[in-house]
Amino acid sequence: MTTASPTGLLPVLLAPYRDLTELRYDYxxxxxxxxxxxxxxxxxxxxxxxxxxxxxxxxxxxxxxxxxxxxxxxxxxxxxxxxxxxxxxxxxxxxxxxxxxxxxxxxxxxxxxxxxxxxxxxxxxCDEHIASDVVQHVWAALHEQAARRAGRRVDELILRLSGILEADEAHSPAGCSPERLSTALGGDHRADFDFEAWSALLRRRPDGAALPDTRRSRIRSVLDELTTQRFFPAQHRADDRHPQLFHSCVAAIDAHRERAAARARLVRAMAIAELEADNRYRETEHDGFFREFDERSVDGRDVGLFPSSLVTIGDADLSGDEHAALFELLGSELPIKVLVEVHDALGEPATHIGAPPGRTLASMAIGLGTAFVLQTASSHLFQARADLAIGLDAAGPALFSVYVPAADDESSLSPYLAAAAAVQSRLAPAFVFDPGAGTDWAARFRLDANPQPDDDWPSATVSFEDADLQHRSEPSAFTVLDVAALDPRYARNFTAVPGATSPDDMVPAVSVLRHGDPDADDWLPYVVMVSDDDVIQRLTVDRELLRRAQRVGATWRSLQELAGIRNSHALALLATERARWDDDDARERLAEPGAVDPEPAASPPAQPTTTIGPLPDEAPPEDAGPPSGQPWIETARCTTCDECTTLNPDMFAYDENKQAYIADLSAGTYRDMVTAAEACQVAIIHAGTPWDPTEPGLDELVARAEALG
Ligand code: SF4
Incomplete structure (x- = not known):
């Protein structure tokens, strides 16, 4: 299948995936x-x-x-x-x-x-039905396992209580013999029973004594409840179980309420049956408790015995009562699992409208703190299968919010590629919140299914030939702007730049998203697309869409914080500790014999350490601050993320504290410096001004450096 936008353009990072039928992947x-x-x-x-x-x-x-x-x-x-x-x-x-x-x-x-x-x-x-097909398939398998487990337990209790009544009717110790019990009652479960032990229990009453009427009547009543229940499959009876698959949260809660009394009767019957089967029922002790037993007596553990229900619903149907019912059940202990298929992750272009409701459901559900929450896209369902099974199998409610591109999605990307692009661009990031996995966020929350989860936006190096037929390689990030460029609703937010060469005042839009002010109008942000015949085409992006993309980035940033990635509290603490360490270090040096305090009257404020490499022609004087226009790094604030040192390991290096400094400016270009400054997650690389006036594309690079501030 060939994939392309209506204009025939694709984001440059999607170009290798035009024909998915020729690739081997999860689908x-x-x-x-x-x-x-x-x-x-x-x-x-x-x-x-x-x-x-x-x-x-x-x-x-x-x-x-x-x-x-x-x-x-x-x-x-x-x-x-x-x-x-x-x-x-x-x-x-x-x-x-x-x-x-x-x-x-x-x-x-x-x-x-x-x-x-x-x-x-x-x-x-990976079509428009894939999420409901996969979730229903896994749910049905786990549901059936749980139902059969519980059904076997009910059958076993029926068998044991029936044995008590039969033995009573036999009216003699012979009626309680292991052989008699085995012959009369073994059936399919013969191998599961210790008939010797059971016989011994039954014989504890005086030989020949009949069951008291109250006990016989209680056992018959419990047997009646167990044999007519409709929650679990039963032996020797047609399957007339309550339906458990719904397409409405309201209907699922209503069904749960309607069955609450029957569920309580079954829980009560099973509890009495267990006691009776073991001869542990004491009327003085238990009669009062079970007389009062009703729906209010059933707790989360009891409910956990019952197989879950599944609701599958589209985001368009989740308004009003359905939305309220969804959050009611997610805040409860009900074993109801909900699949919400989100069909529009980007939403309408109007700026006054926030994110589409379907896209924010999972984040809101995390706030409840009680339900299992999985957000992903149809492209990532195979990867998410283990988490899907955990959520479906866990006690209590679960929300599976899955972005599934609508069948009439106008981008004309294949459904797989459209879904993968939504995850890649942070528009529908994949995450798991599992309240059963531990007591803190580190145990409960994961973002690891996303590409490059430590970064603002995932990126890769793109190689192409420029207008002068020169081979070029440059890093390219994938953002929500690339997704919008494929959506006809956002066509008015983009303008094609004629020719392959960008004007000097253009900057990659991702630079603005990372560091810039989208409302500044001294440069034009652009995204890079590629045509069917692999010709690079730049599209400028308007301010309105940039602001929207920044909001998507901010939401992703919040998720990163929850996952402990570049946590702002931890970074602030680290900076404080480093400043204190520098301060203490300076004091210790001053305390050494012969040290001279240049300003003995006051303690020097903690300063970031500045380490700069030699310029091509002239080494900077030791301990000097960065001369105007000279590139430099605030080394003391480096978080050792490897971005710059990976980009050009000759130009950037780590010091003994594993913090970056400029090791050799002549080992790289101004383009390397600006690219590293854009990639630096804590914005501590200052690109300065170009040192080689003959380097190509300097106007563009200077604009990019200025956008970083
Ligand atoms: S990119 Fe920034 S934070 Fe990362 S290693 Fe380089 S200087 Fe340090």
Whole structure:
């Protein structure tokens, strides 16, 4: 499938992913029975090939041919195609063999690979149904496991209470013999019981004594409750369980309330049954308690015995009562799981409208502190499968907020790429809040599913030829502006710059997002796009959209703080401690014999250490402050993030405290310096002015440096 915006332009970082059917990645996925519930077709093929292909060059032919079948399946399911893996593999094999009908060895190799695939299940691409398909599949599997577990427990209690009544009716110790109990009652559960122990319990009453009427009546009443319950599957009875799948939070809560009395009766019946089965029921002790037992007596642990309900709902349906019901259940102990499919992450262009409601749900839900919360996009569902299972299996409520591009998404990107772009641009960042994972934020909150989670915006180096056919490489960040550039609703916020060369007063928009004032009008921010024939095209961005993008960046920054990334409190504390350390160090030096205090009357204020490298022609005088225009680093404030030292390890180096300084200015260009200054997360690299007047593109670089302040 070819992907591009309506204008045919793509953000430069998405260009390598134009044709997804030619790439191997997480999709399509296979929904399988059993853990892990969701497999990637890529992994399935890899495992099968590993089983049958010889190592090294000898197995290369088998590997390549299996990958051709995998690619044919990918093409068949691209868009909305779907079907069983076994069937699709057969069809795809036929597609591939049709290209070489006389190659019998080819067919044999593919048979071998097919026979090495040990699973089957529905193969799905990343389409508009994927979130509900995957979540329902995993939920149904876990729900059924929990229901069967509880159903077996109820069946066991029924069996044991029935045995008590039968033994009573037999009216003799022989009626309580292990053999009699086993023969009469064993059934499917014979192996689960210790009939000797059970018989001993039953014989504790005087031989031949009949059950008291009150006990017999209580057991019959409990048996009646257990055999007619509709929460769990029951032996020897048609499955008439309460429905647990909803498309409305209001309906799910109503159903929960309607069943509350029946749930309380079942909890009560199971508790009495346990006591009776063990001969531990004491009327003086228990009658009063169970007489008063009702819905209010059922606590979170009791509710946790019951399989969860699932609500699937679109963000457009979450207004008014539904929104209120969602937050009511997320703040409760109810085992209700909610999948919200967010179809519009960007929202309408008007500035007075905040973020679309669907995009803020998960962040708001975290504030409740009680519910499991997972936010992701359909492209990342496979990666999130383990967290998905944790949230679905956990006691209590859970929210899964998944960005799924609408089927009529006008960007015309493939649904996978549109969803991945939303995560990449921080528009729909992936995160997990698991209140059951610990007591502090470090244990409960994770952002690790995002690309480059430590940075404001993810970036990569892009190589291209400029207008002079010179090969160029420069770092390029992916931001929400790139996503907006693909959305026709935001077309008026962009202006194409004719030609491939940018005017001197243009700066990359990401520089403004990082450090600049979007309302300053002395330069033009731009994003870099690429056409179908790989020609670079710059689009300028207006102030309105820049402000909006900065708000997205601020929201991401808040999430980083929650995850402990560049936490502002920790950084402030670190700066204070460093200043104190410098201060103490200076005092100790002054206290040394022979030291001269230049200003003995007052303690010098703590100053950031400034370390500068030599200029190409002239070394700076020792201990001098940065001369005007000279590049410098506030070394004492360096957080050792590796950005500058990775960018140019000859130009930037760490001192003995592992803090950066300019080691050799002549080892890099002014472009390196400005790029490092833009990348520095604590904005402590001061680019100064260019030292080589012949360096190309200086006007642009100076503007970028000035934008940093
Ligand atoms: S980019 Fe900034 S914070 Fe990171 S190592 Fe360099 S100077 Fe230090």
């Amino acid at each position: 399509p996925v296979v929904l399988v029975d059993g853990d892990p519930h969701v497999e990637s077709l890529t992994d399935v093929t890899n495992r099968a090939v590993r089983r049958v292909a010889a190592r090294g060059a000898a197995g290369e032919s088998t590997r390549r041919r299996a990958l051709r079948v995998e690619a044919a399946i990918r093409r068949r399911v691209a868009g909305s195609g779907r079907g069983p893996l076994s069937e699709l593999w057969k069809l795809a094999t036929a597609d591939v063999l049709a290209t070489c009908p006389d190659d019998a060895a080819f067919a044999d190799q593919l048979d071998l690979v097919r026979n090495a695939i040990t699973i089957d299940g529905t193969v799905l691409d």
